[in-house]
Amino acid sequence: MTYAQSGVDIEAGDAVVGLIKHHMRRTYGPRVLGQHGAFAGCFRLDYNERLFQRNYKDPVLVACTDGVGTKVLLAVETGILDKIGQDCVAMNVNDMIVQGAEPLFFLDYVAVHEVIPQQTADIVKGVADGCSLAGCALLGGETSEMRDVYKKGDFDLAGFAVGVVELKKVIAGPERVEAGDVVLGLASSGVHSNGYSLVRAILKKKRLKLDKVYKELDTDQTLGEVLLEPTRIYVKPIIEVLHKYKVKKPISAMAHITGGGLPGNLNRSLPTDLDAKIDKTNWDIPPIFKFLQGKGNVSEAEMYKVFNMGIGYTIIVRPHFAEAVQKQLQKAGETVFRMGEIVKGSGKVRM
Numbered sequence: 001m002t003y004a005q006s007g008v009d010i011e012a013g014d015a016v017v018g019l020i021k022h023h024m025r026r027t028y029g030p031r032v033l034g035q036h037g038a039f040a041g042c043f044r045l046d047y048n049e050r051l052f053q054r055n056y057k058d059p060v061l062v063a064c065t066d067g068v069g070t071k072v073l074l075a076v077e078t079g080i081l082d083k084i085g086q087d088c089v090a091m092n093v094n095d096m097i098v099q100g101a102e103p104l105f106f107l108d109y110v111a112v113h114e115v116i117p118q119q120t121a122d123i124v125k126g127v128a129d130g131c132s133l134a135g136c137a138l139l140g141g142e143t144s145e146m147r148d149v150y151k152k153g154d155f156d157l158a159g160f161a162v163g164v165v166e167l168k169k170v171i172a173g174p175e176r177v178e179a180g181d182v183v184l185g186l187a188s189s190g191v192h193s194n195g196y197s198l199v200r201a202i203l204k205k206k207r208l209k210l211d212k213v214y215k216e217l218d219t220d221q222t223l224g225e226v227l228l229e230p231t232r233i234y235v236k237p238i239i240e241v242l243h244k245y246k247v248k249k250p251i252s253a254m255a256h257i258t259g260g261g262l263p264g265n266l267n268r269s270l271p272t273d274l275d276a277k278i279d280k281t282n283w284d285i286p287p288i289f290k291f292l293q294g295k296g297n298v299s300e301a302e303m304y305k306v307f308n309m310g311i312g313y314t315i316i317v318r319p320h321f322a323e324a325v326q327k328q329l330q331k332a333g334e335t336v337f338r339m340g341e342i343v344k345g346s347g348k349v350r351m
Helices: 009-026 070-076 084-099 116-132 196-206 225-228 235-244 261-269 287-296 300-306 319-331
Strands: 059-067 102-112 135-147 154-168 182-187 249-257 274-278 311-317 334-343
Touching: 009 116, 009 135, 059 084, 070 084, 070 154, 070 196, 084 135, 084 154, 084 235, 084 249, 084 300, 102 116, 102 235, 116 154, 116 235, 135 261, 182 319, 196 249, 235 249, 235 319, 249 261, 261 274, 261 300, 261 311, 261 334, 287 300, 311 319, 311 334, 319 334
Parallel strands: 102 135
Antiparallel strands: 059 154, 102 154, 182 311, 182 334, 249 311, 274 334
16 A cells, blocks of 8 residues: 555645745745755844844743634635635734734644645645735745545644744733723724634525625625635734834733624733723724624624624723824724723723
């Protein structure tokens, strides 16, 4: 018997390595060492040339790992495979910057039923696109062919990110938040990467077609294209704001709005004696959420508990700096809403 007969095609795996090489290399900066295809990736924490050196005095490494959940099933069904990789990067690096860390490098793990070189390369292309948006290197990864675990056509995708922040610049969370602070929200690009089990249940129950254009969505895109819009990556605008303030600390805390929505993520930035009072009329709910709510007969409370509802990232800012921070983020291309404020309470989000 041969390995291929047992279900693993080594030649197909080797072909993938060749196809993804240029996608990986376009994410490399001067701190990446070694050759493509090595057993491990090497990354210099600092760099001696004046143009690139960081001169860390007390660096703290920050690490994240996450996947994209059942959104991959929609990618399989539609055949749109070159976007889901950005979601994987976003779910990691958007978590990382909450602590004030700058992403350094990323590793991916792709598990498939069968290695089809071009399809796997498309997935990795999306990962490389996400790394470029986040300003980090795609340092390495793994493709695993497991026909006994995944059925034909299926795959899974996970990622791992490492970043760095100066100890004195770490945004540790709730302890700096004060009553009177302003809550700013950055617009999401859509559903992002959470709640897709509910999305798919709605699609199945109402027999909605992924290749159909629905007028309620107010776009020429098909439903599948809208649902597969990649998670927005907030790294560069947030890091730019953090670097602008060398001494002052206008940002009290931040939150990446993922599973659990605003009530289940913004609350992680609050001390036990304060609440975030949020006015839902301060931003427009994107059509996709109204569409899903109507088709699935989902309660408003459940929608806010499961989905981001148009807000992908929140920043709690000292009131004196709120307008300046908002303008900086808008200049960087973000849509920013003044959502509410911090008040006395018990560590909850009041919608």
